[in-house]
Amino acid sequence: MRSFFSKWLMPICTIILFTAVLSSCSKGGDDTPTPPVVVNEADLIVTTTPTINSILTPAALGSGLPVAVNISSVMPSGGVKIDVTARLETASNNFFTTSVAKSTTAANSFTITSIPTGGQACVCTVAITSLSKATNTWSGTFKFANK
Numbered sequence: 001m002r003s004f005f006s007k008w009l010m011p012i013c014t015i016i017l018f019t020a021v022l023s024s025c026s027k028g029g030d031d032t033p034t035p036p037v038v039v040n041e042a043d044l045i046v047t048t049t050p051t052i053n054s055i056l057t058p059a060a061l062g063s064g065l066p067v068a069v070n071i072s073s074v075m076p077s078g079g080v081k082i083d084v085t086a087r088l089e090t091a092s093n094n095f096f097t098t099s100v101a102k103s104t105t106a107a108n109s110f111t112i113t114s115i116p117t118g119g120q121a122c123v124c125t126v127a128i129t130s131l132s133k134a135t136n137t138w139s140g141t142f143k144f145a146n147k
Helices: 001-025
Strands: 047-048 064-073 082-088 094-103 107-112 120-132 135-146
Touching: 047 120, 047 135, 064 082, 064 120, 082 107, 094 107
Parallel strands: none
Antiparallel strands: 047 064, 064 107, 082 094, 082 120, 120 135
16 A cells, blocks of 8 residues: 555645646746726817917007916816916017916916016017826917007
């Protein structure tokens, strides 16, 4: 009986145990890449006062030019970043820059200050970026002048 166990049963038990241990080991993960998370988000729809693409009649803007930015699309889940800049039409440097790092409200108000006098044409740029989908952006410009 001892020779039967030593000769046949012991090697068979060893092979079964070895096979069970190897089959329980993981190969280290799946080779299939995980697809990126796609954020389905409505495109930004924005209205401004003054209206984008408008050219305002030169006016005395002693205390500054108020700018209203209204987001009429569904607000992105992460909110939006709003940048407002103004420069002389003939210059590349901005005389006014402001930014809201995170807004979750539809109505946002700004006042452009430090506007040069003398009726020089100025350009205001409003740029909005979704914080939950960086490719969802909106921008526009309008022109104005300070007498």
